[in-house]
Amino acid sequence: MKMGSGGSDIQMEVAWNSIGDYFADRQNWEGAKEYYEKGRNQEQLVHCYYMLEDYTSLENTVVNLPENHSLLLSIGEMFASVGMCAQAVTAYIKVRIFVSRSLSSRRKVFK
Numbered sequence: 001m002k003m004g005s006g007g008s009d010i011q012m013e014v015a016w017n018s019i020g021d022y023f024a025d026r027q028n029w030e031g032a033k034e035y036y037e038k039g040r041n042q043e044q045l046v047h048c049y050y051m052l053e054d055y056t057s058l059e060n061t062v063v064n065l066p067e068n069h070s071l072l073l074s075i076g077e078m079f080a081s082v083g084m085c086a087q088a089v090t091a092y093i094k095v096r097i098f099v100s101r102s103l104s105s106r107r108k109v110f111k
Helices: 009-025 029-038 042-051 055-064 070-081 085-094 096-110
Strands: none
Touching: 009 029, 009 042, 029 042, 042 055, 042 070, 055 070, 055 085, 070 085, 085 096
16 A cells, blocks of 8 residues: 555545535536546446436446446446437447346346
C-alpha cells in the first residue's frame, strides 16, 4: 500500500467517493463524475454517465469491463431504456453467461 501526503490509497479512494456522493446527492453529475473517477467507483460512474446522457462513456465502459461483470446487465438496461438497442445487445452478449445462469435458475423456480 502506497502512502502519499494525504494518506493511503484506500483512504484517498474513500475520500474521493465521499466527495462524489456529496455532488451526486445534489444532482451535480459532472462534479460527482470527476470524484468517482478519482475514487475508481465504476458503479457510480456508470450512473453519472447515464444521468449526463454520456452514452459514449457508457459504451467505452462496456468495452473495458471484463465478460460477465455485474455492471454489464445494468448498462444494457440503461441502453435499452433510451432505445439504444444495438448497444444494449452488446452489453447483454458480454454478460451472456451470467444471464443464462440467472434465467435457468428462474425456470427451475417456475417448474
